[in-house]
Amino acid sequence: MRDAIVLQLERELAQLEIVLSAAQQADLVTYIELISRWNRAYNLTAVRDPISMVTRHISDSLAIAPLIPAATVLDVGTGPGLPGIPLAIALPSQHFDLLDANGKKTRFLFQVKNQLHLTNIDIKETRVENFRYEQGYDCVVSRAFASLSLMVKSCCHLLSKQGHIFAMKSAAVHAELEEIADIAELIALKEINVPGLKETRYVVELAVRG
Numbered sequence: 001m002r003d004a005i006v007l008q009l010e011r012e013l014a015q016l017e018i019v020l021s022a023a024q025q026a027d028l029v030t031y032i033e034l035i036s037r038w039n040r041a042y043n044l045t046a047v048r049d050p051i052s053m054v055t056r057h058i059s060d061s062l063a064i065a066p067l068i069p070a071a072t073v074l075d076v077g078t079g080p081g082l083p084g085i086p087l088a089i090a091l092p093s094q095h096f097d098l099l100d101a102n103g104k105k106t107r108f109l110f111q112v113k114n115q116l117h118l119t120n121i122d123i124k125e126t127r128v129e130n131f132r133y134e135q136g137y138d139c140v141v142s143r144a145f146a147s148l149s150l151m152v153k154s155c156c157h158l159l160s161k162q163g164h165i166f167a168m169k170s171a172a173v174h175a176e177l178e179e180i181a182d183i184a185e186l187i188a189l190k191e192i193n194v195p196g197l198k199e200t201r202y203v204v205e206l207a208v209r210g
Contacts (some may be wrong), residue, residue: 001044001050002058005029009050012059015195020090027089027116028058034112035080041146044080055196061086061143063131063192064168064203072140077145078129081109083168084141088121099131101123136160144169148176148204152184156208165206173202182207 005121006029013020020028032053036208038044061083068087071094077096088096098121106125107164113121124131140155140163151167159165164187169176177186186204194201 001024001030002029002033004138005032005054006062008054008170010057012054012064016059018062018065018090022053024089024092028086031081031085031089031142032058032110034108034115037110038080038111042108044105044108048120055194057082058086060168060201062090062195062196063194063201064141064166065090067190067203067205068094068141068168069139069164072135072151073097074133074137074139075098076140076142076151076158076183078109079105079144081112084121085109085112085118087141088118089116092120094120096121097124097133098122099126099128101125109180131158136163138163139166140164141168147179147182148173148206149179150173152180152206152208159208164205165204167204167206169202169204171200171202173204177204180206182209183208198210 032050036050040201047053065087074097076099078084078100084096084098100108106123109123136159138160140158142151145151184206187207190203190204192201
């Protein structure tokens with residue numbers, strides 16, 4: 001199975017035009033294996049097939065790597081570490097804080113951090129509304145956290161003055177954008193192509209008004 005995961009990952013990285021070292025690719029494969037193993041007891045993700053995880057978890061997360069600014073990043077509602085873990089592996093010079101309130105998922109994240117020796121991540125086990133970060137993040141990212149309205153309201157206190165929100169969304173994003181016109185400014189809306197994924201995916205970049 002590991003060989004099949006490696007080949008799938010190599011194909012999709014080539015399609016994304018993302019160049020990673022052999023060590024980085026090995027870390028991504030090990031990460032998939034860890035998710036698959038822990039999933040049997042902890043139900044970390046509805047995706048059960050490791051090959052599908054390459055597309056739906058790794059490539060889907062890495063598709064936004066070129067858009068992430070070189071800054072301290074908060075991955076809010078990270079779950080099993082998505083998109084934070086793949087991004088941290090691909091962007092080792094950047095720091096990522098991974099936040100989730102689910103103890104089972106944060107225990108998994110500590111295992112990943114320790115096994116892969118990821119020194120550029122920290123794990124925060126709390127609810128986003130209870131979390132504080134005095135410096136403010138220049139980038140708050142989320143993959144499947146909440147509606148744009150709830151994300152803006154939940155995360156606005158965590159942004160620096162120049163900080164932006166980057167949310168990964170489906171085709172329903174247009175309706176969600178209408179709902180937040182009075183509380184957030186749309187900086188960019190970019191459709192991203194994820195190899196092997198038939199659904200339409202967007203990255204929304206927002207600045208909170210006020």
